[in-house]
Amino acid sequence: MAGRRAGAGAGAGTLLALLVLRALGAAAHPQCLDFRPPFRPPQPLRFCSQYSAFGCCTPEQDAALARRFGAVAARVDAAMWAECAGYALDLLCQECSPYAAHLYDAEDPSTPLRTVPGLCEDYCLDMWQTCRGLFRHLSPDRELWALEGNRAKLCRSLSLDDTDYCFPRLLVNENLNSNLGRVVADAEGCLQLCLEEVANGLRNPVAMVHARDGTHRFFVAEQLGLVWVYLPDRSRLEKPFLNISRAVLTSPWEGDERGFLGLAFHPSFRHNGKLYVYYSVGVGFDEWIRISEFRVSEDDVNAVDHDSERIILEIEEPASNHNGGQLLFGDDGYLYIFTGDGGMAGDPFGKFGNAQNKSALLGKVLRIDVDRNERGPLYRIPPDNPFVGDPAARPEVYAFGVRNMWRCSFDRGDPATGAGRGRLFCGDVGQNKFEEVDLVERGRNYGWRAREGYQCYDRKLCANASLDDVLPIFAYPHKLGKSVTGGYVYRGCEYPNLNGLYVFGDFMSGRLMSLRENPETGQWRYSEICMGRGQTCAFPGLINNYYPHIISFGEDEAGELYFMSTGMPSATVAHGVVYKMIDPSRRAPPGKCQIQPSLVKVRSRLIHFVPKEKFIRRTESTPRPTKAPRRSRPTAAPRRPPHGPHGPPRGQAPVGVAGGGGDGSAQPTPSPRTAQCVWCGRRASARAAGAWRCSRGDAGAPCATTPGTPRRRPSCAASWAFCTLRGRPSARKSARGARCPSCWTTCAAREASATCWSARTPAWARTTAATRRMPASCAAARTPICRRAPSGRSQGGPSTQASQAAGQEHSLSTEGSCLSRVDLTTGCINRGLPWMEGGAGEWKARQSAGPWPEKCYPKDVDW
Numbered sequence: 069m070a071g072r073r074a075g076a077g078a079g080a081g082t083l084l085a086l087l088v089l090r091a092l093g094a095a096a097h098p099q100c101l102d103f104r105p106p107f108r109p110p111q112p113l114r115f116c117s118q119y120s121a122f123g124c125c126t127p128e129q130d131a132a133l134a135r136r137f138g139a140v141a142a143r144v145d146a147a148m149w150a151e152c153a154g155y156a157l158d159l160l161c162q163e164c165s166p167y168a169a170h171l172y173d174a175e176d177p178s179t180p181l182r183t184v185p186g187l188c189e190d191y192c193l194d195m196w197q198t199c200r201g202l203f204r205h206l207s208p209d210r211e212l213w214a215l216e217g218n219r220a221k222l223c224r225s226l227s228l229d230d231t232d233y234c235f236p237r238l239l240v241n242e243n244l245n246s247n248l249g250r251v252v253a254d255a256e257g258c259l260q261l262c263l264e265e266v267a268n269g270l271r272n273p274v275a276m277v278h279a280r281d282g283t284h285r286f287f288v289a290e291q292l293g294l295v296w297v298y299l300p301d302r303s304r305l306e307k308p309f310l311n312i313s314r315a316v317l318t319s320p321w322e323g324d325e326r327g328f329l330g331l332a333f334h335p336s337f338r339h340n341g342k343l344y345v346y347y348s349v350g351v352g353f354d355e356w357i358r359i360s361e362f363r364v365s366e367d368d369v370n371a372v373d374h375d376s377e378r379i380i381l382e383i384e385e386p387a388s389n390h391n392g393g394q395l396l397f398g399d400d401g402y403l404y405i406f407t408g409d410g411g412m413a414g415d416p417f418g419k420f421g422n423a424q425n426k427s428a429l430l431g432k433v434l435r436i437d438v439d440r441n442e443r444g445p446l447y448r449i450p451p452d453n454p455f456v457g458d459p460a461a462r463p464e465v466y467a468f469g470v471r472n473m474w475r476c477s478f479d480r481g482d483p484a485t486g487a488g489r490g491r492l493f494c495g496d497v498g499q500n501k502f503e504e505v506d507l508v509e510r511g512r513n514y515g516w517r518a519r520e521g522y523q524c525y526d527r528k529l530c531a532n533a534s535l536d537d538v539l540p541i542f543a544y545p546h547k548l549g550k551s552v553t554g555g556y557v558y559r560g561c562e563y564p565n566l567n568g569l570y571v572f573g574d575f576m577s578g579r580l581m582s583l584r585e586n587p588e589t590g591q592w593r594y595s596e597i598c599m600g601r602g603q604t605c606a607f608p609g610l611i612n613n614y615y616p617h618i619i620s621f622g623e624d625e626a627g628e629l630y631f632m633s634t635g636m637p638s639a640t641v642a643h644g645v646v647y648k649m650i651d652p653s654r655r656a657p658p659g660k661c662q663i664q665p666s667l668v669k670v671r672s673r674l675i676h677f678v679p680k681e682k683f684i685r686r687t688e689s690t691p692r693p694t695k696a697p698r699r700s701r702p703t704a705a706p707r708r709p710p711h712g713p714h715g716p717p718r719g720q721a722p723v724g725v726a727g728g729g730g731d732g733s734a735q736p737t738p739s740p741r742t743a744q745c746v747w748c749g750r751r752a753s754a755r756a757a758g759a760w761r762c763s764r765g766d767a768g769a770p771c772a773t774t775p776g777t778p779r780r781r782p783s784c785a786a787s788w789a790f791c792t793l794r795g796r797p798s799a800r801k802s803a804r805g806a807r808c809p810s811c812w813t814t815c816a817a818r819e820a821s822a823t824c825w826s827a828r829t830p831a832w833a834r835t836t837a838a839t840r841r842m843p844a845s846c847a848a849a850r851t852p853i854c855r856r857a858p859s860g861r862s863q864g865g866p867s868t869q870a871s872q873a874a875g876q877e878h879s880l881s882t883e884g885s886c887l888s889r890v891d892l893t894t895g896c897i898n899r900g901l902p903w904m905e906g907g908a909g910e911w912k913a914r915q916s917a918g919p920w921p922e923k924c925y926p927k928d929v930d931w
């Protein structure tokens with residue numbers, strides 16, 4: 069494996085390792101000081117308003133920073149404050165930066181936190197000139213105070229190793245800001261998500277469901293016929309909820325499709341205690357599938373009354389494969405049953421197979437009514453079932469032409485608007501060529517065996533004009549995977565970016581995939597899902613690898629999304645894990661998603677959850693390019709080497725970053741010395757004789773051997789630093805980036821915010837009359853954040869337009885080169901800062917030009 073080279077041996081290996089370490093010193097990723105992803109605050113922040121749209125502060129934390137600002141103002145003398153308020157604002161507000169963890173050295177919870185954010189040298193040197201007296205008011209660190217008199221030492225101690233990732237240059241680092249707050253896709257368009265291990269040691273976990281009873285328990289079923297209860301804290305009850313392993317027909321044979329295949333709680337489970345299960349049984353030499361009703365036991369809510377079984381429906385299976393297995397309750401209260409075509413290959417039974425034969429229950433979506441079945445029939449036919457009056461059809465049939473739908477789900481609908489609610493998504497496993505995802509509707513024909521995916525399979529049936537089948541919303545060929553596992557539309561609370569994303573996978577290739585609908589066109593856009601590259605998943609408790617056989621997906625009671633996979637798909641091998649899907653780029657604001665599970669009485673012993681999987685840190689197999697890529701290139705040179713460092717091309721075996729089995733121990737590990745001191749790597753001077761010596765007592769810190777994004781100096785970064793010289797006339801002249809005419813405006817904006825706030829502090833009151841003019845409109849200075857306006861575009865970047873159209877908040881991103889001040893609440897360049905003087909000529913001109921054109925960005929100006 070190529071990756072092993074980097075960590076192995078001495079000589080060339082060491083040299084390479086050093087190169088790698090240099091490159092990854094400052095790989096920054098959005099992360100807050102609580103070690104979690106940033107978020108959009110529930111209300112705009114009044115003090116650190118530049119982080120109103122996206123950052124790490126709640127309004128409460130923001131208010132606390134404003135109080136600190138006021139306290140500093142009261143302590144420093146008025147003359148100094150007049151000069152230095154902007155710096156105080158800058159430094160305090162970086163706690164709200166989406167990169168706060170990076171700026172304060174908190175990406176690794178085991179290293180000490182900085183008290184002042186990491187500063188770029190030029191910024192620091194400049195601040196020192198006039199405002200060095202401020203540090204003692206901003207930091208309790210006396211060692212720092214002691215350096216106050218020594219400009220070079222002070223600024224060195226405040227520096228970050230990588231100059232593109234310090235404050236304020238970080239704000240204009242294109243790599244860091246272009247996708248801020250979005251689900252990040254890598255260079256190949258793969259969405260980067262992370263995982264959290266939730267349960268492990270399971271034998272082919274086929275389902276994870278909840279009871280919708282307020283307890284937030286989740287239930288995981290094993291193919292053998294056992295169901296386990298987990299409490300919201302992820303501890304498992306030692307006693308199984310259900311154990312029908314004696315009745316269930318399966319085998320240790322890898323890939324055996326028989327067994328316990330599905331369960332669903334009655335929508336009124338809380339009141340009637342009923343649940344339904346779907347499993348294979350042997351009857352003599354024959355095989356059947358059985359759908360049974362059970363009740364929870366009267367004296368233990370965590371156990372099924374095993375004597376309560378009532379068989380609702382049994383169907384004979386002509387072959388051991390294609391046994392379906394999904395059970396769902398719809399919003400209509402009816403039970404949906406998803407059967408397979410019976411088995412073998414090509415649906416060979418009867419004249420034209422089972423799936424197109426509406427008199428057969430195989431190859432169907434069935435719908436029955438199991439309510440009020442205590443007396444009389446065990447189930448009834450819903451009166452609006454599509455084929456109720458058809459003598460050539462079973463009345464249970466709801467949809468047909470199904471091969472083997474493996475995992476279906478109802479969309480809960482958009483949490484705000486309800487849009488999408490009730491849509492029924494299924495993955496239908498293909499025959500020789502295509503795997504498909506279907507949106508199942510009442511009475512419709514899903515094509516099999518006439519069609520596989522979009523293509524004819526049985527040409528004769530396919531040519532029949534009366535087929536009238538529904539094509540899949542998405543199909544993929546077998547080079548991407550050979551057995552689809554349907555998933556869910558994400559509708560949870562914790563990861564707002566994922567709302568509306570249909571996430572599914574493939575059992576054979578281990579590929580995780582997603583579809584997102586364009587509401588205007590109804591088209592579904594496909595994106596693969598990858599494990600976050602580099603540092604993306606380096607959050608405590610998260611992992612970036614999983615076992616490849618994706619068996620099933622699940623939702624918890626709150627709507628968060630999970631999947632189950634195993635390294636060895638045998639019903640008797642306990643290699644199955646439940647993973648929670650995590651968006652590392654953005655979370656909901658703290659407190660928004662709190663759940664209050666109702667209590668359950670637990671009679672069994674509890675087994676506490678111990679995660680086993682590890683975050684895999686990788687070394688890169690090739691050194692990064694040292695030269696910045698050419699300007700015209702997209703943000704990042706492909707971060708994924710053509711072949712993952714751990715082996716085969718994508719689409720074959722491995723998933724996440726784990727080659728094959730996902731066993732962390734099998735991964736190349738850096739030499740212990742490197743592993744210990746990566747975090748000290750940024751202090752290159754502390755390195756001696758090929759060994760890394762730790763200067764901050766962080767020996768033993770985890771090894772950050774993952775690469776960051778390629779380093780590259782944004783064209784505006786240099787001039788930004790000049791901007792921070794508080795709008796000195798020389799700033800504009802010295803600004804190196806010729807593309808940054810409006811760099812100036814950022815200075816003014818930043819000043820404005822500081823000034824507005826100063827106006828509310830006693831120090832301001834003392835100095836304002838003499839030295840400063842109150843800005844004409846402090847309100848206009850709400851969002852003084854740097855943002856690049858689109859370059860060479862006349863109407864704003866597509867991303868801007870899209871986010872405006874969707875009324876979305878993550879509008880920090882545009883391509884382009886220049887700084888400008890943008891109101892993040894509208895996505896528009898903010899106008900009306902009449903007090904701003906000396907800015908770029910066109911800025912002034914635009915102020916008098918009246919309201920901005922529709923897309924905010926004037927057509928006539930080349931930004």
Ligand SMILES: *[C@@H]1O[C@H](CO)[C@@H](O)[C@H](O)[C@H]1NC(C)=O
Nearest residue numbers: 294306307308311312313314
């Ligand atoms: C489940 O039932 C089987 C057969 O009745 C029994 O052998 C097994 O020990 C049970 N498993 C558990 C965990 O209770």
Ligand SMILES: *[C@@H]1O[C@H](CO)[C@@H](O)[C@H](O)[C@H]1NC(C)=O
Nearest residue numbers: 417418419420421425427428
């Ligand atoms: C359709 O299925 C039913 C039930 O299995 C079977 O009796 C009948 O022969 C099948 N019809 C055809 C045309 O294959």
Ligand SMILES: *[C@@H]1O[C@H](CO)[C@@H](O)[C@H](O)[C@H]1NC(C)=O
Nearest residue numbers: 424528529531532533534535
């Ligand atoms: C087309 O399908 C219908 C219904 O399945 C059937 O009655 C008819 O004979 C078929 N036509 C041909 C040409 O196969």
Ligand SMILES: [Ca+2]
Nearest residue numbers: 387389410411
């Ligand atoms: Ca079968």
Ligand SMILES: [Ca+2]
Nearest residue numbers: 514515516521
């Ligand atoms: Ca189909």
